[in-house]
Amino acid sequence: MNAEQTMTNTVIPEQRQVSWAVSFQVSWAGIRRRFFRSLITMSGVVLAIAFLTYMQVMNDIVRALVRADDAVLNVLLQQAGVDIYAGDAPDRMMVLLIVLSLLACLVGIINSMLMSVTERIKEIGTLKCLGALDGFIVRSYFIESSVQGVAGTVLGCLIGLAVAIGVATTNYHGYIAANLPVLSIVRSLTTSLITGTLLSVMAAILPAYIAARKQPVDAMRVEE
Numbered sequence: 001m002n003a004e005q006t007m008t009n010t011v012i013p014e015q016r017q018v019s020w021a022v023s024f025q026v027s028w029a030g031i032r033r034r035f036f037r038s039l040i041t042m043s044g045v046v047l048a049i050a051f052l053t054y055m056q057v058m059n060d061i062v063r064a065l066v067r068a069d070d071a072v073l074n075v076l077l078q079q080a081g082v083d084i085y086a087g088d089a090p091d092r093m094m095v096l097l098i099v100l101s102l103l104a105c106l107v108g109i110i111n112s113m114l115m116s117v118t119e120r121i122k123e124i125g126t127l128k129c130l131g132a133l134d135g136f137i138v139r140s141y142f143i144e145s146s147v148q149g150v151a152g153t154v155l156g157c158l159i160g161l162a163v164a165i166g167v168a169t170t171n172y173h174g175y176i177a178a179n180l181p182v183l184s185i186v187r188s189l190t191t192s193l194i195t196g197t198l199l200s201v202m203a204a205i206l207p208a209y210i211a212a213r214k215q216p217v218d219a220m221r222v223e224e
Contacts, residue, residue, distance in 0.1 A: 020143075023136060027143040038148055041115070045152030046159065048108030049196040053160025055101045056188035061168045064181035073175050080171055102195075110203040121214070128216040134209075141208035142201065149200020157192050161185070 031038050062082055065073055124137055169176050 020139070023139045024143050027140045027147065030140070030144055031147060042148050042152035042155070044108045044111060045149055045196060045200060046156040048104055048106075049153050049156025049192050050160040050163070051104055052098075052101045052195065053157050053189065053192040054164045055098045056192065057161055057164035057185055058168065059098065060181045060184035060188055061164065061172075061176065061179075064179050064184065065172060065175060068175070068179045070175065073172065076172050076175075106199060110199065114203060124208075124212060125214065125216045128212075128214075134212040137212040138205065138208050142205050145204030145208075146197070146201050149204075150197055153193055153196030153200065156196060157189050160192070161189065 062077070062080075065077060066082065127137060165176065165180075
C-alpha cells in the first residue's frame with residue numbers, strides 16, 4: 001500500500017526544452033540521412049521558383065527592351081509576340097502568366113512540403129515515444145523545411161535567371177547586354193526568394209504541428 005501511495009504521489013519532473021542549436025543539429029543530421037529524399041522534396045521547390053523567376057525576369061527584360069525604342073529591336077520584339085505599342089503598361093498576357101506561375105509555385109511548394117512531413121508521421125510517433133516534446137518536433141521540422149526551402153529557392157532563382165537571360169539573348173542577340181535591367185531583375189529575384197522561403201516554411205509548419213499533437217500510438221499506426 002505504501003509503495004502504491006509513493007508511486008501515486010511521485011511527481012514527474014518537467015522536461016527541459018531542447019536548445020535551438022541541438023534542434024539544428026538533429027535537423028541537419030536528418031537531411032543528410034535522407035539526402036536523396038531531400039533532393040526530391042527540394043526539386044519541387046526548385047521547379048516552382050525557377051518558373052516564377054523566369055517569368056518575372058523575362059517580363060523585366062522585355063519591358064526594358066521596349067523602352068529602348070530601337071527600330072531593329074522593335075522588329076525582333078514583334079516577331080516574339082511583344083506589343084511594343086503598350087509602352088510601360090503591363091502586358092496582360094505576361095501578367096496572366098506571372099499569376100499562373102505564382103499559383104504553380106504555391107501548389108508545387110505546398111505539395112512538396114506536405115509530402116515531406118506526412119510521410120514521416122511514424123518517425124514523429126517514435127520520437128514522442130522516446131520522450132520528445134511537441135515543441136522540439138515542431139522546431140526540428142521547422143528548421144529542416146526552412147533549410148530545404150531556402151536552398152531550393154536559391155537554386156530555383158539561379159536556374160530561372162540563367163534560363164531567362166539565355167532565352168532573351170537568343171531572341172534579341174546583343175541588345176541584352178546594353179539594356180539589361182539589373183535593378184528590376186534584383187527586385188524580381190528578391191520577390192522570388194521571399195515567396196519561396198515563406199511558402200516553404202508555412203507549408204511545412206502546419207502539418208508538423210498537427211503531427212506533433214498526435215498521440216504516439218496513433219502516429220505509429222499511420223500506414224506509409
